Amino acid sequence: MKILVIGGGPAGATAGRLLAKDFDVTLIQDRDWDKPCGGGTKSKIFNEFQIPNDIIKHQLDYVLVRYKNEQIKIDLKGKNLSIVIREEFDKTLRNLAQKAGAKVIYGKFKGFENKKAIIKINNEKILFDFDILIAADGVNSSVRKAINLPPVPKIITHYARIDEYKVKTCEFFFDRKLGGDYYAWAFPHENKTHIGSVGENFKNLCDYLGINVKPKGYFIPTWQENIQMQKENIYFVGDAAGHVMPLSFEGIYYAIKSAEILANSIKNNLNYPNEWNKRFAKEFKFMKTLENIIKKPILRDLMIKAQKFNTIQNISVNLWLGKGFK
Numbered sequence: 001m002k003i004l005v006i007g008g009g010p011a012g013a014t015a016g017r018l019l020a021k022d023f024d025v026t027l028i029q030d031r032d033w034d035k036p037c038g039g040g041t042k043s044k045i046f047n048e049f050q051i052p053n054d055i056i057k058h059q060l061d062y063v064l065v066r067y068k069n070e071q072i073k074i075d076l077k078g079k080n081l082s083i084v085i086r087e088e089f090d091k092t093l094r095n096l097a098q099k100a101g102a103k104v105i106y107g108k109f110k111g112f113e114n115k116k117a118i119i120k121i122n123n124e125k126i127l128f129d130f131d132i133l134i135a136a137d138g139v140n141s142s143v144r145k146a147i148n149l150p151p152v153p154k155i156i157t158h159y160a161r162i163d164e165y166k167v168k169t170c171e172f173f174f175d176r177k178l179g180g181d182y183y184a185w186a187f188p189h190e191n192k193t194h195i196g197s198v199g200e201n202f203k204n205l206c207d208y209l210g211i212n213v214k215p216k217g218y219f220i221p222t223w224q225e226n227i228q229m230q231k232e233n234i235y236f237v238g239d240a241a242g243h244v245m246p247l248s249f250e251g252i253y254y255a256i257k258s259a260e261i262l263a264n265s266i267k268n269n270l271n272y273p274n275e276w277n278k279r280f281a282k283e284f285k286f287m288k289t290l291e292n293i294i295k296k297p298i299l300r301d302l303m304i305k306a307q308k309f310n311t312i313q314n315i316s317v318n319l320w321l322g323k324g325f326k
């Protein structure tokens with residue numbers, strides 16, 4: 001069986017890797033680049049997926065929440081948060097896919113012709129045959145467009161990598177002025193800091209940090225129930241399926257996990273949307289509810305200040321670690 005994967009980020013590279021032992025897999029990636037991302041991911045992903053951990057730039061056992069002139073230290077119960085640089089991380093995942101037997105080709109998906117995928121490689125249009133196509137082409141999925149599915153719901157983020165504000169760990173800013181309905185962040189990135197905000201508050205974040213930088217913009221999915229994950233023999237994973245955790249906006253881990261669920265579903269002839277829902281729908285819906293609660297100023301105040309209490313903090317960290325949802 002021929003499987004064509006479009007997009008070699010965390011989702012596509014993992015799907016390609018996990019399926020290559022059993023099927024004829026070709027993975028199409030348009031370029032090597034540093035995908036806009038804070039690069040923060042659960043450390044457990046490295047063991048779970050045998051990803052070499054020498055590409056981890058920082059391993060963190062606490063984060064800081066900044067809110068209304070207060071600083072709350074959140075103990076992560078061990079070095080459970082890792083920071084990667086996406087260019088290197090994604091390339092490593094694609095190399096693992098290649099080692100597992102996937103053909104990795106640099107080219108760009110352009111649409112369909114006679115049920116074949118049109119891939120542009122060095123200005124040449126080549127048609128690729130497939131039995132299954134995996135769309136792992138990110139938040140702006142061109143496969144979704146090509147088959148007339150609505151785009152995944154999304155919101156703009158603004159970000160920059162800077163020298164001026166140094167951090168030892170990930171900092172989250174929850175003041176509405178800085179993070180709007182969501183939050184703003186400053187993550188250590190080797191000798192630099194990756195700062196950003198969800199929505200339109202980047203200028204306020206810069207003013208608050210006392211810096212002046214021009215941001216870049218990129219979309220991030222805002223997950224909702226019932227985003228279509230499959231149409232006939234075309235399957236969507238990661239951002240292309242909207243699989244970013246509400247409230248935390250974590251996408252790397254969930255892109256890799258959705259690829260694993262899809263690979264198992266294909267191998268064992270299971271219904272992928274059902275399998276994804278069985279594993280994650282409850283967790284995503286719960287976090288969506290919290291995301292909605294935190295939009296309300298009084299409840300935001302309560303929820304964030306409650307993190308000062310050990311019992312509440314423990315519950316939050318356990319939730320983040322995915323405990324209690326399996």
Ligand SMILES: Cc1cc2nc3c(=O)[nH]c(=O)nc-3n(C[C@H](O)[C@H](O)[C@H](O)COP(=O)(O)OP(=O)(O)OC[C@H]3O[C@@H](n4cnc5c(N)ncnc54)[C@H](O)[C@@H]3O)c2cc1C
Nearest residue numbers: 007009010011030037038039040109138238239250251252
């Ligand atoms: C500013 C910002 C900060 C973020 N910070 C974090 C964070 O700290 N932690 C976290 O967990 N998540 C974070 N996220 C979310 C995370 O980056 C994504 O959820 C994650 O990258 C999804 O992986 P993916 O493989 O589904 O998609 P992507 O990583 O987007 O990979 C898709 C790949 O497909 C390729 N592609 C696209 N179109 C085509 C085409 N037509 N043909 C061929 N190839 C194509 C792209 O080049 C890309 O490499 C952040 C997002 C943003 C925008």
